[in-house]
Structure formats: structure tokens, C-alpha cells
Amino acid sequence: MTSMLDIVLLGVNHKTAPVALRECLAITKDETSAALKAFQDLASIREVMLFSTCNRVEVLMVAEDKAGAVDTVKSFLSQLKQLPVSEFEKSLYIHEGDDAVRHVFRVAASLDSMVVGEPQILGQIKEAYQMATRTKTSGVLLNKLLHRTFFVAKRVRTETGIGDRAVSISYAAVELGRKIFGTFEGKKVLLIGAGEMAELAVEHLIRNRTGDILVANRTFENGMDLAKKFNGHAIRFEEIKDMLEQVDIIISSTGSPDYVVTRDHVKGIIRRRRNRPLFFIDIAVPRDIDPEINRLTNSYVYDIDDLKGIIDENLEDRHKEAIKGERIVDEAVISFRQWYDNLDVMPTIVELRRKIEDIANGELKRTQQTLGHLSADDLKAINRMTNVMVNKILHDPTLLLKSNGRHQDKSVYLDVIRKLFKLDE
Amino acid sequence: MEPLFILVIIFYLLSTIGYLLYLFFQKDYLQKTGFYLLAAGFLCHTAEIGYRFFRTGQFPVANFHETLSLAGWAIAGVFLLFQYKFGLKILGVFAAPLVTFVVVIAARLPNVPKETGSLLNNLWLVAHVIAIFIGEAALALACGAGLLYLLQENAIKSKHRGFFFKRLPSLELLDSSGYACIVTGFTMLTFGLITGLIYAKSVWGRFWSWDPKEVWSGITWLLYAALLHQRLTVGWRGRRAAIMAIIGFAVVLFTFLGVNFLLKGHHGQFTRM
Numbered sequence: 001m002t003s004m005l006d007i008v009l010l011g012v013n014h015k016t017a018p019v020a021l022r023e024c025l026a027i028t029k030d031e032t033s034a035a036l037k038a039f040q041d042l043a044s045i046r047e048v049m050l051f052s053t054c055n056r057v058e059v060l061m062v063a064e065d066k067a068g069a070v071d072t073v074k075s076f077l078s079q080l081k082q083l084p085v086s087e088f089e090k091s092l093y094i095h096e097g098d099d100a101v102r103h104v105f106r107v108a109a110s111l112d113s114m115v116v117g118e119p120q121i122l123g124q125i126k127e128a129y130q131m132a133t134r135t136k137t138s139g140v141l142l143n144k145l146l147h148r149t150f151f152v153a154k155r156v157r158t159e160t161g162i163g164d165r166a167v168s169i170s171y172a173a174v175e176l177g178r179k180i181f182g183t184f185e186g187k188k189v190l191l192i193g194a195g196e197m198a199e200l201a202v203e204h205l206i207r208n209r210t211g212d213i214l215v216a217n218r219t220f221e222n223g224m225d226l227a228k229k230f231n232g233h234a235i236r237f238e239e240i241k242d243m244l245e246q247v248d249i250i251i252s253s254t255g256s257p258d259y260v261v262t263r264d265h266v267k268g269i270i271r272r273r274r275n276r277p278l279f280f281i282d283i284a285v286p287r288d289i290d291p292e293i294n295r296l297t298n299s300y301v302y303d304i305d306d307l308k309g310i311i312d313e314n315l316e317d318r319h320k321e322a323i324k325g326e327r328i329v330d331e332a333v334i335s336f337r338q339w340y341d342n343l344d345v346m347p348t349i350v351e352l353r354r355k356i357e358d359i360a361n362g363e364l365k366r367t368q369q370t371l372g373h374l375s376a377d378d379l380k381a382i383n384r385m386t387n388v389m390v391n392k393i394l395h396d397p398t399l400l401l402k403s404n405g406r407h408q409d410k411s412v413y414l415d416v417i418r419k420l421f422k423l424d425e
Numbered sequence: 426m427e428p429l430f431i432l433v434i435i436f437y438l439l440s441t442i443g444y445l446l447y448l449f450f451q452k453d454y455l456q457k458t459g460f461y462l463l464a465a466g467f468l469c470h471t472a473e474i475g476y477r478f479f480r481t482g483q484f485p486v487a488n489f490h491e492t493l494s495l496a497g498w499a500i501a502g503v504f505l506l507f508q509y510k511f512g513l514k515i516l517g518v519f520a521a522p523l524v525t526f527v528v529v530i531a532a533r534l535p536n537v538p539k540e541t542g543s544l545l546n547n548l549w550l551v552a553h554v555i556a557i558f559i560g561e562a563a564l565a566l567a568c569g570a571g572l573l574y575l576l577q578e579n580a581i582k583s584k585h586r587g588f589f590f591k592r593l594p595s596l597e598l599l600d601s602s603g604y605a606c607i608v609t610g611f612t613m614l615t616f617g618l619i620t621g622l623i624y625a626k627s628v629w630g631r632f633w634s635w636d637p638k639e640v641w642s643g644i645t646w647l648l649y650a651a652l653l654h655q656r657l658t659v660g661w662r663g664r665r666a667a668i669m670a671i672i673g674f675a676v677v678l679f680t681f682l683g684v685n686f687l688l689k690g691h692h693g694q695f696t697r698m
Contacts, residue, residue: 180580182595274660277596294582298663306584315587 002157004342005046007141009100010065010073011058011093014114014137017091024083027052031080032128036135039111044068044209049146051128055114060104062141070094076342085187101145105329109156110163117162117318122153143401144339152332163322165314170201171226172310173281173302177249180252180300182280184210190247191215192240192261193254195227197283201251202230205419218254244278245269251281252288260288268294281307346402348414351423353394429473430494434532435467437501444517448592450453456514460505463521467501470528471651476497484551493531495554497524498683503609507566513602515593519569549624553617560613561604561677564649568674570603571667578664590604600662601668611649618642641680648673 012025014113027035033052039048039061042130045406047062074092078085079277095103099331106112108125122217132138138146157163166172188211191202202213217223223234235243244250244265254260266278274296282289282303284368294301364386400413443459446452472494472628485491493583500590504520507513573593580590593599622643652669655661673690 176581179577179590179593179595182597246511271659271689275665276660277663297665300581302584309584310586 005062005141005147006053006066006097007060007100008063008069008096009092009103009200010070010094011056012055012088012091013058013112016093017088021088021091022055022057024081025052025057025077025088026054027080029410030132033074033135033314035080035123035223036132036137039073039146040135040137042069042072044072044259045133047142048131048137049416051125053124055203056107060142060145062139066096067117084205088309094298098333100107100326104145104331105152105332106326108153109140109325109329111151111156111322111325111329116165116315116322117164117167122150125149141340148332148336152329155332156328160324162321162325164343167314167318167319168200169197169283169304169311170204172307172314173201173251176300176302176310176359177205177279178208180277181248184208184249186211186342187248188212188214188246189232189233189249189251190240190243191226191230191232192224192250192252192288193256193284194252195283197255198251198281199229200281205249206230210249211418214243216243222304222414241265245272247278248276249281250289251283253283254288256284256288257286257333259290259388261293262290263292263296266290266293266299270296270298283307295323311328319377342402345414348417348423349401352397352417352421354425355421356394357391360390427473429469429476433473434525435472435526436462436469437497437521437528438551439491440517441521444521446552446571447514448518451592456517459517459521460514461518461637463501463524466507466524467498467505469635470498470678472500475692484554486532486554488537490531490534493527493534494645495558497531499558499564500524500527503559505560506680507563507602507606511598511602511605512592512635513570515573516566516602518570520566523569537631542616547624547627548675549620549627553620553624556613556617556620559563560610560617561681563610563613564670564674564677567603567610567670568607570599570606572672573676574599574603575671578613578667586689587592596663603667604656604662607649607670607673608654611646611653614646616650624696638680641676645673645676645680648676 012022014022017025020306022070026350027050032052035050035330036048039045045061045063049060051058051060059073061069061073074085074089074424077083077088103112108122110119110121111122127145128144129138132142166175177184184205189202189205191198191213194217196213206213213227213230214235215227215230215232216235216237217226218237220234220236240261244261250261252260261280277298277300278293280289280293281303282301285304287303289303291301291303293299295415364383367382368374374382397417401417440459440462443455443462447455447459474485477491481487486495500520504516504524508517574596576589577593577596577599580586580593581596617697625634626632648669652661652666652673656666
């Protein structure tokens with residue numbers, strides 16, 4: 001009987017498994033498609049999709065015999081990854097029915113992510129779903145579930161501020177810069193030193209259409225290489241002081257034990273800059289930029305701790321917004337449940353109608369053969385009468401099945417009807 | 426009080442509520458609603474002032490009620506124009522309550538028509554009054570932009586970004602719109618002073634008579650002239666410009682009200698109760 005079909009999800013994520021274990025279980029794209037094909041041949045699993053990111057490995061399936069399907073997947077993973085089941089069993093979570101649906105919604109909406117609100121996860125799920133449709137392992141249930149999932153994820157993103165605030169150092173710096181300068185157009189950027197975070201910040205700024213990029217490095221050649229990467233110019237380390245007059249944003253990340261830019265450097269040039277604002281982003285530890293500069297007019301200094309402070313605040317905001325997201329997910333779970341309940345009613349109604357119609361048509365044909373003298377008009381009238389009878393007989397049972405009763409009541413009726421009319425044979 | 430004036434107050438009040446809700450919830454439609462309500466209030470207000478002008482045949486600044494009402498009208502008008510041009514939405518959070526406050530005060534004052542003779546029918550005088558009011562309204566907005574600038578700068582400098590950081594626009598936008606307000610205000614003030622001098626000459630035969638109002642107007646004008654001069658020569662901007670805009674407006678307020686109540690002069694009739 002169809003109502004026995006259920007959605008089951010099992011997996012591990014950053015909350016249940018350490019990175020060492022997630023690494024071991026991570027499934028590559030080739031392995032995914034092989035796995036899907038292998039699952040396809042199993043009777044216990046009707047529909048399945050599989051997704052693996054650096055923070056989670058999950059298998060989402062529709063199965064009749066849930067426990068059996070779960071065991072199958074476990075032993076498959078164990079075989080594929082050469083890892084005894086006992087090694088990962090404790091980290092595994094298994095969700096069924098509404099819980100599984102909720103989990104998928106939450107993951108896609110980035111409510112379950114390590115960095116709540118990060119946008120990549122939705123794309124990764126879309127990819128996994130495409131893989132499942134290509135190998136034809138997704139069916140009615142998963143198709144519906146995934147389309148709902150994409151819809152829910154989009155709603156959460158647009159209706160809450162879950163992804164609004166910067167949660168990385170480089171983004172936080174750009175967000176701050178925007179509050180100072182409004183637009184970055186024509187603003188000159190000076191990068192002092194090098195380093196991943198600093199370079200990322202420069203890249204974000206370039207994406208926001210800043211003006212010239214200058215790079216200062218103790219080793220001029222290194223500066224040249226970096227400048228080439230950003231399409232900018234290299235300057236000598238000694239020139240920094242003079243350049244302060246021209247640049248607007250300074251990102252510093254050197255290994256220098258002393259301040260690279262001191263208060264006196266800046267104080268001298270404020271007037272020559274005609275008081276245009278200066279924004280220092282100090283990513284270095286120990287610091288490169290004298291914090292006293294922050295007290296000068298129209299000069300703003302943010303060091304790595306300040307930026308981390310912003311990120312913490314923003315994360316807190318995201319968590320607040322996530323609560324709204326959970327509400328949207330809750331609604332969606334209920335509405336999916338309603339669709340799902342109707343789904344197992346519909347086939348029964350269709351089968352019931354088919355059975356009655358078959359009986360009626362069969363008898364009609366037999367009657368026509370014995371009563372050869374009837375005119376065409378008479379036959380038409382009898383046909384019509386039979387149809388009306390079928391409809392009237394089916395009317396009340398159909399209404400009963402379609403009514404919005406509790407699921408449990410319905411499954412009782414479904415069961416009785418299927419038994420009464422022997423629909424399962 | 427006339428029904429039309431009550432309507433004006435209701436519109437301004439609703440606009441204030443709209444803008445305050447915008448401050449908290451940051452939904453664009455709230456700001457738009459606030460803007461249109463203010464515009465509706467402004468239209469009614471214009472009709473009310475026009476009707477008064479038509480009925481009495483004199484420019485409606487004959488008592489304190491009318492003067493304040495006109496001041497509120499000028500602030501609303503100048504704000505609508507600036508908002509339309511620069512789109513500094515958040516300034517409504519300052520402007521709408523200010524307009525409402527001024528108009529409500531006006532409504533609580535007795536509105537007894539005072540006879541001023543033909544004094545208020547002179548074209549120079551009408552030009553003088555309108556220019557001064559528009560100028561002062563623009564300077565009020567400059568003060569508002571200055572206040573917002575200080576709030577935002579404090580949030581950035583202190584690194585304790587609280588309630589205002591995400592709600593206020595960039596320092597650059599606040600600074601440049603404050604500057605635009607001051608340029609407009611100063612221009613209108615200059616024009617207003619010139620027409621005032623011409624009027625004085627035509628009525629009293631002298632351009633300048635060292636009346637307290639004249640002296641303080643001169644001080645106000647010099648203050649803003651200095652501020653603009655500093656900006657153009659050494660690039661006074663940011664915090665210092667914002668503070669100056671606020672101080673400047675305090676002096677404007679004193680010239681507008683303080684002189685009439687504390688000192689005596691030939692502008693006293695405008696603030697008669």
C-alpha cells in the first residue's frame with residue numbers, strides 16, 4: 001500500500017562528526033553517480049538522492065521498509081569507504097517523515113549550516129538533485145520535496161535577513177568602507193604587505209569598483225607580482241608615507257614588529273588631503289597601524305579584533321533572523337504533509353473508480369450483446385445511466401477520503417476501502 | 426482652529442509615525458508612506474496659507490501663530506525637495522517630527538488677526554520673508570544631517586555599532602547632503618538679507634539701522650560664510666562641519682526667536698501672541 005512509503009534521511013554533519021570522520025565519508029561526484037545507480041537496483045529503496053559537502057554527507061530516500069533501507073545504506077557506505085559501520089554509526093542521524101522533510105528544508109535554507117546563512121549550500125543541493133534526476137533515481141516524492149525545498153530556501157533568504165550581514169573579515173571590511181565612503185568608485189586602495197585575508201579584501205573592493213590599487217611590499221619584486229595580480233602598481237615601502245596623501249583605503253598585513261603607519265605620518269597629511277576620509281584596515285598581528293590614528297579627524301582604523309567583533313555581532317543577528325526562518329520552515333513542513341496525505345488518498349480513489357468502472361463497462365458490453373434489438377438511442381441512454389450510477393456510487397466514498405480529517409482516521413478508511421474492494425490484488 | 430489646519434496636523438503626525446516606524450523596521454514602503462503623507466500635508470498647508478493670504482489680503486506673518494506655521498511649511502517644502510533630489514530617506518526621521526512639532530506649537534497659540542496696515546503687502550517684503558524662511562528651513566535640515574552624521578561617525582569610531590549603524594547611510598552621503606543644504610540655505614539667506622535691506626531703505630530710508638535683528642542676522646550670515654569658506658579652501662568636512670552646522674542652526678534659532686523675545690527690534694510684530 002502506498003501510504004507505507006516514507007521519506008527517510010540519514011547522514012552526518014559538522015555537529016555530529018569531527019572533520020576527520022567527515023573526510024573519510026565524503027563522497028566524490030563519480031562515487032555519487034555510482035552509488036545512485038547501485039541503490040536504483042535495490043527493491044527497498046524507491047527514490048534516492050545523495051549529497052556530500054565539506055560539512056555534511058547525507059542520503060535522502062523514499063523507502064517502504066525504512067529500517068532495511070537504512071541498513072542497506074550503512075553497509076554500502078561502509079563498503080565504499082572501507083570503514084566499519086561501528087566507526088560512524090554513532091555520528092549518524094536518521095530522520096523519518098516530517099523530521100526528514102524539516103531537515104532537508106533547514107539544510108537548504110542554510111539554517112543548519114556551520115555559518116548560518118551561507119549561500120553555497122543551496123547550490124550544492126541543487127547539484128545533487130540534478131544528479132539524481134539524471135540517473136533517474138528521483139520520483140514523485142523527491143521531485144515534489146526538492147521543489148518545495150528550493151522554494152522554502154528562497155523564501156527564507158528573501159524574507160529574513162539571514163544572509164544580509166558580513167561574516168568574513170574581508171566582507172566586514174568592505175561593509176564598513178561602504179558606511180564611510182558610500183561608494184568605492186574612484187577610491188584608491190593601498191595594500192601593504194601580503195596575506196590571504198588582505199588579498200581577499202582587496203579583491204572584494206575591486207569587485208566594488210574601486211579606483212587604483214597600489215601595493216607596497218618590503219621586497220619590491222613581491223610587490224610587483226601582487227600588483228600585477230590586481231592590475232595595480234607597486235610602490236616602494238619607503239613611499240608609503242607620501243602615498244597616504246593620495247590613497248583612501250589602506251589594508252595592511254605585514255610581519256613588521258613596529259607600526260608601519262604612525263599617528264604622526266597621518267597627522268601631517270590630513271590638511272593636505274583636504275580632510276578626505278582615510279580608512280585603515282589592519283589585519284596584521286602585531287598591528288601595523290597605530291591605533292591612535294583612529295582619534296584623528298576623518299580617519300578610521302579597524303584592526304583584526306574590531307573586525308572579528310563585527311562578525312560576532314553579525315552572526316548574532318543572523319541567528320536572530322534564523323528564528324524567523326524556522327517559522328517559515330515549520331509552515332512548509334505542514335503544507336508538505338498535507339500534500340503527502342492527499343497523495344496516498346489519490347491513488348486509492350483512482351483505483352476504486354477504475355474497479356467500479358471496469359465492472360460497469362464489462363456488464364454493459366455483455367448486456368448489449370444479448371439485447372441486439374435496441375436502437376442506437378436506447379444504447380446511448382443506457383450508457384448514460386450507467387455512468388451516472390458509477391458517479392453517484394463513488395461520490396460519497398470519494399468525499400470521505402478527500403475530507404481533511406486527521407491522517408490516522410484516513411488511513412483507517414483507506415485500509416477498509418482497499419480491503420472491501422480488493423484493490424491490493 | 427480651521428478644519429484645514431487640523432487636516433495639516435493630522436497628515437504631518439501620520440508622516441512622523443511613518444518615518445519613525447521606518448527608523449525601526451527599515452521597510453522602504455514605510456518611508457515612502459511617510460514621504461507621501463508629508464507631501465499631502467504640505468499641499469493642504471499650502472492651500473491653508475494661500476487661503477489666509479487671499480482672505481486677509483496680507484502675507485500671513487502677522488502673528489506668532491502664522492509665523493510658526495509658515496516656518497513649518499517651509500521646512501516641509503524644502504525637505505520634500507531635497508528628498509526628491511538627493512534621496513536621503515533617513516533625514517525624514519528628523520524633518521517630519523520637526524515640522525509636526527513646529528505646527529503643533531503654532532496650533533496651540535492664539536490666532537488673532539493683527540492689523541499691520543499696508544506693511545505686509547510690499548513685494549520686497551514678501552520676497553524677503555519667503556527667502557529667509559526657505560533658507561532657514563534648509564539650514565534646519567543641515568543641522569539634522571549634521572546630527573545624523575555625528576551619530577553615524579560615533580558608531581564607526583567607537584566600534585560599538587549599535588542601533589544607528591545599519592540604519593544610517595554612509596558618512597559621505599550625510600556630509601554631502603548637509604553641505605548641499607548649507608549652500609542652499611546660505612544662498613537664500615543672502616537673498617533674503619538683500620531684499621530686507623532694500624525694503625528697509627524703501628520704508629525707513631536706511632539700509633541698516635543696527636536693530637538687534639539685523640545684527641544677529643549679520644552674525645548668522647557671517648558664521649555660515651565662514652563655514653563655507655573653510656570648506657572651499659581647506660576642505661572642512663566631516664565631524665567639524667557637522668558640529669558647525671548644528672551650532673549655526675542654534676544661532677539661526679536665536680536670531681529667529683530669541684531676538685524677538687529677549688531683545689527688542691522692528692521684527693517684534695511677527696511673534697505677537
